[in-house]
Amino acid sequence: MNTGEFWASAVAAAVVAVVLGELIDVGAWLAPRIIQRASARMPTPELQARYREEWLAELDQLDGLKLVKLAKAVTLWVSSWRTGNAWRTDRVSIGLARSIRGFMSGISYSARLAWQGKDLPSPRFGWNGQVPPEMEEQLNASPFLVIFPLALMLITVPTNVPVSVAIEVSGGQKFAVNVKPEAGGQSRCAKWLVRIGRMLAVGFYDAYLIRTGTRLREIRSLHMTAYRAIKFRENGN
Amino acid sequence: MSSPPRMTLATMAVLRVLLDDPTAHRYGFDLARDAGIATGSLYPILARLEQAGWVDSYWEDQQPGHEGRPRRRYYVLTESGAVVAREALSDALRRTTPRTLRTIPGIT
Numbered sequence: 001m002n003t004g005e006f007w008a009s010a011v012a013a014a015v016v017a018v019v020l021g022e023l024i025d026v027g028a029w030l031a032p033r034i035i036q037r038a039s040a041r042m043p044t045p046e047l048q049a050r051y052r053e054e055w056l057a058e059l060d061q062l063d064g065l066k067l068v069k070l071a072k073a074v075t076l077w078v079s080s081w082r083t084g085n086a087w088r089t090d091r092v093s094i095g096l097a098r099s100i101r102g103f104m105s106g107i108s109y110s111a112r113l114a115w116q117g118k119d120l121p122s123p124r125f126g127w128n129g130q131v132p133p134e135m136e137e138q139l140n141a142s143p144f145l146v147i148f149p150l151a152l153m154l155i156t157v158p159t160n161v162p163v164s165v166a167i168e169v170s171g172g173q174k175f176a177v178n179v180k181p182e183a184g185g186q187s188r189c190a191k192w193l194v195r196i197g198r199m200l201a202v203g204f205y206d207a208y209l210i211r212t213g214t215r216l217r218e219i220r221s222l223h224m225t226a227y228r229a230i231k232f233r234e235n236g237n
Numbered sequence: 238m239s240s241p242p243r244m245t246l247a248t249m250a251v252l253r254v255l256l257d258d259p260t261a262h263r264y265g266f267d268l269a270r271d272a273g274i275a276t277g278s279l280y281p282i283l284a285r286l287e288q289a290g291w292v293d294s295y296w297e298d299q300q301p302g303h304e305g306r307p308r309r310r311y312y313v314l315t316e317s318g319a320v321v322a323r324e325a326l327s328d329a330l331r332r333t334t335p336r337t338l339r340t341i342p343g344i345t
Binding site: 050051053054055056057058060061062072075076078079080082083085086087 | 264265266275276277278280281284285288306307308309310
């Protein structure tokens with residue numbers, strides 16, 4: 001090894017060490033934030049506070065590298081959906097919901113194939129003040145505004161909560177699907193009817209989106225925006 | 238209290254650890270380590286067991302020697318939970334063990 005190679009290796013090793021050190025520090029910074037996200041999946045504020053404190057205490061007691069804490073935080077985040085689901089009284093099997101979602105995707109895909117190449121207006125979504133006025137009142141009345149094609153989400157939302165799906169198309173077409181809860185005591189059968197109603201609404205919505213030419217990536221991005229908005233509304237209430 | 242939890246292998250492992258000493262109070266990562274399961278699998282199981290009333294959880298009282306350490310949440314089997322869990326575990330073991338291995342003559 002000549003002098004040039006030696007110095008190049010030394011500098012490369014130093015850079016790698018610095019980058020690794022930074023990564024480890026980022027891991028230490030990230031782990032509590034991941035725990036925060038994980039605990040936010042619990043259904044009640046009390047459970048959210050409990051799990052946040054519990055998991056942070058557990059991480060604090062872990063010996064080893066900061067990256068180990070990060071890895072543990074990630075595993076807790078991954079499983080937090082199941083933990084939260086275990087505390088939900090109004091829930092259905094995740095496996096069943098996934099199957100339904102798969103079925104819905106099949107419908108959507110068929111719609112996409114059927115409408116491929118057609119000249120149709122692109123949909124635009126009303127959010128952050130862009131909600132059409134005639135829809136706004138209706139949407140504000142709904143504690144859960146769901147713009148999700150995810151049957152999983154819709155059928156796990158408690159059946160006594162109204163759900164709205166809103167779409168505005170740039171060509172001027174507008175529609176909102178508002179699935180209201182049934183009044184009074186809910187039998188198991190009634191709950192399932194509501195869920196099926198929501199699934200149909202979602203399937204229709206999903207198919208409509210694809211029919212109007214929205215790309216799947218855009219849909220996903222819109223759903224994330226909607227999800228954040230839902231969380232915002234929940235926290236704001 | 239909700240319906241009894243599903244007896245998966247991981248649930249059985251957690252119950253077995255808890256039943257080893259039903260009066261012992263254990264925290265999450267400690268339980269996961271002894272049960273030999275991932276921490277990610279542990280908390281959904283504990284939540285289901287707690288929902289079913291088999292397990293109780295509480296915050297530790299901070300001892301003077303533990304100052305500076307965040308308080309832990311401990312898990313312990315309830316009295317009724319210990320009885321039901323023992324039955325459920327033996328039932329599950331009976332179901333998952335091949336009949337030919339259940340009784341081996343000469344071995345107790």
